Amino acid sequence: MAQQDAGQQVAGIVLAGGRSRRMGQDKAALDWEGEPMLARVVRVVGERCQPVFVVAPEESAAYRSLFGSGGPEARWVTDEAPGTGPLGGLAVGLSRAAEAGARWAFVCATDMPLITPDLIDELLRGVTESTQAVIATDAHRDHPMAGVYRTDAAAVIADLTASGERRMLAALDALTTHRVAVSDIDWLTNVNAPEDVHRLRV
Numbered sequence: 001m002a003q004q005d006a007g008q009q010v011a012g013i014v015l016a017g018g019r020s021r022r023m024g025q026d027k028a029a030l031d032w033e034g035e036p037m038l039a040r041v042v043r044v045v046g047e048r049c050q051p052v053f054v055v056a057p058e059e060s061a062a063y064r065s066l067f068g069s070g071g072p073e074a075r076w077v078t079d080e081a082p083g084t085g086p087l088g089g090l091a092v093g094l095s096r097a098a099e100a101g102a103r104w105a106f107v108c109a110t111d112m113p114l115i116t117p118d119l120i121d122e123l124l125r126g127v128t129e130s131t132q133a134v135i136a137t138d139a140h141r142d143h144p145m146a147g148v149y150r151t152d153a154a155a156v157i158a159d160l161t162a163s164g165e166r167r168m169l170a171a172l173d174a175l176t177t178h179r180v181a182v183s184d185i186d187w188l189t190n191v192n193a194p195e196d197v198h199r200l201r202v
Contacts, residue, residue, distance in 0.1 A: 010124065011102035012049030013093035014041055014074070015086050015145060016062040016110035027111045027191060028062035037191070038062055038110045039071035046072055048120040049106050053077050053096050055089040062110060075100075084161045086145065086168055091157040098151035109145045111191045119187040123148045123180055132156075132175035138185045144168040146188050149175075 016028050016038055028038035035043075038054065046052045055077045056062040067076055080092045090107060097105040104127065106120050119136070126134040127148060135147030145168060157171050182188070 009103040010049045010120075010148070011097035011100060011105040011151070012042075012045035012052035013090070013097060013105050013107045014038065014045060014052065014054045014110055015089045015093070015107065016054050016056040017060050017080065017086070017089050026061035026065050028056075029065040030191075032113045036066060036069075036071065037113050038066055039069075040113050041108065041110055041115065042074045043072040044115055044117060045106060045108065045120070046074075047117045051075050051097075051100055051102075053093050053105075054110075055080055055093045057082070081161060085166045087157060087166055087171060088161045090149070090168070090171065091154050091161055094149055094151045094154035094157065098154060102151055104148055105151055106148050107145060109190065112146065112187075112189065113191060114189045115146070115187050116184075118184070119146065119182060120148070122182050126178050126180045128178070130176060131178045133172060133177040135172060135177060135179055136182045136188055137179040138181065138188060142169065142172060142179060143188050144172055146182075 030037045032040050042052050052074045054074045058078045077092055077096050080088045094105055108115055123134050132150045132153045133147055136143045153175055156174050160170055160174060
């Protein structure tokens with residue numbers, strides 16, 4: 001698939017429903033170079049993807065602190081099934097992206113402030129007609145929350161959550177998945193705790 005063609009069909013999905021237990025405060029609202037971390041991620045994703053969906057329940061810290069805040073434009077999706085974790089968020093996000101007419105969606109988490117549009121470009125170059133997911137990998141593990149997914153995979157993932165599955169890696173086993181060793185593993189960095197913030201800022 002040519003990159004420019006893919007770009008016309010690619011939505012963005014930012015999973016922001018986590019509780020930020022290890023951080024001790026809402027990661028989505030954490031200041032990152034002068035803007036909330038979630039706003040930064042949405043802005044970067046929006047450089048390649050339209051529309052951008054933020055998946056977070058109304059009771060989440062992300063929704064309470066940032067919905068309607070005037071940040072980068074995003075469509076909030078708040079009806080993920082309770083207790084289904086990021087896998088459930090992925091299912092409902094892909095469903096909304098499909099309804100918006102997107103065939104593909106780039107998916108990431110709110111706690112990945114080092115992503116750049118280049119990550120999305122590299123993943124899109126791995127898309128073929130036979131793949132359902134193209135995800136980033138490094139020498140240690142797969143990163144299912146740094147990937148491009150076919151939106152029609154929503155039903156497969158919804159069936160997984162309905163069966164009680166909660167592991168994001170289960171989606172990769174259920175789909176025809178292609179793995180891409182991205183050129184900069186820093187893009188895949190998750191900010192989970194205060195020491196991560198300190199380490200990345202020094």
